Amino acid sequence: MHSTVGRSNGNPLLCVRCVRHRMRLGIILVVVLALLGEGGTGWAIAAEAEGPPRPSPQWRVSATVNYSSGSYGTDSKTNVVYAPMTIRRIFRDGDVSLTTPFISISGTGAVRLVGGVPTRTGNVTRTTAAPAGAGARRGKSPGDSSLTSATTDSGLGDLILGGRYYVVEENTILPLVALTGKIKFPTADADRGLGTGEFDEGFGVELTKSLSDRWLAYLDGGYTLIGDAPGTDFRNQWWYDVGIGYDVTDNFHMTSYGVGYL
Numbered sequence: 001m002h003s004t005v006g007r008s009n010g011n012p013l014l015c016v017r018c019v020r021h022r023m024r025l026g027i028i029l030v031v032v033l034a035l036l037g038e039g040g041t042g043w044a045i046a047a048e049a050e051g052p053p054r055p056s057p058q059w060r061v062s063a064t065v066n067y068s069s070g071s072y073g074t075d076s077k078t079n080v081v082y083a084p085m086t087i088r089r090i091f092r093d094g095d096v097s098l099t100t101p102f103i104s105i106s107g108t109g110a111v112r113l114v115g116g117v118p119t120r121t122g123n124v125t126r127t128t129a130a131p132a133g134a135g136a137r138r139g140k141s142p143g144d145s146s147l148t149s150a151t152t153d154s155g156l157g158d159l160i161l162g163g164r165y166y167v168v169e170e171n172t173i174l175p176l177v178a179l180t181g182k183i184k185f186p187t188a189d190a191d192r193g194l195g196t197g198e199f200d201e202g203f204g205v206e207l208t209k210s211l212s213d214r215w216l217a218y219l220d221g222g223y224t225l226i227g228d229a230p231g232t233d234f235r236n237q238w239w240y241d242v243g244i245g246y247d248v249t250d251n252f253h254m255t256s257y258g259v260g261y262l
Contacts, residue, residue: 078107101157140193143231198227
């Protein structure tokens with residue numbers, strides 16, 4: 001499913017181009033809520049073997065579970081579980097979606113989710129100096145120094161409102177091409193290290209090509225404008241991912257993809 005696609009803002013440290021790669025295995029279970037008949041609604045199963053042909057699904061609900069673990073450039077290990085549920089409204093030329101994620105992060109607060117992915121934030125720039133004689137505040141809020149030992153925090157993540165517009169339909173040669181846009185709402189608790197506490201905006205392009213009846217290939221890319229929390233100076237992100245998917249059944253889709261950031 002959901003795809004995710006240097007930058008310099010005057011800080012010499014940010015002029016160094018940084019590329020990070022992660023491999024994530026998402027297992028996607030899609031339950032389709034379809035509009036049945038003219039003016040009627042109801043549940044429909046895509047694999048239904050009997051009965052007359054039905055219209056294409058107008059609503060889709062999907063859930064994904066992503067797990068990642070690593071140091072992400074810090075001196076401590078951080079484990080992240082990111083489990084988003086997406087409700088999507090399908091139109092003839094695109095769709096609109098709302099993603100509500102559950103997040104659990106075990107770490108010292110040096111890594112948090114930025115743009116939906118674990119990102120090192122322990123080296124963000126301080127814009128205000130601490131008072132003389134005062135030690136740096138330790139905690140999981142943006143701009144704090146990381147804790148000396150790991151703790152686990154869980155809860156609601158940042159809501160993401162997204163849209164997609166199909167500009168090229170797939171044919172024997174060309175892939176499906178879609179323009180995408182999204183807005184992240186800061187609903188995650190930034191003081192517990194689950195988010196940044198700021199709005200993000202992004203745009204991108206998605207390419208999807210059928211390789212056979214059940215195999216699909218994905219190539220996506222884009223740019224995310226990341227909001228800076230007080231005391232921080234986050235970098236905007238160019239991103240891309242490459243993946244392959246397989247329809248195990250009509251209602252069960254498995255995807256493996258690698259994600260990179262520039």
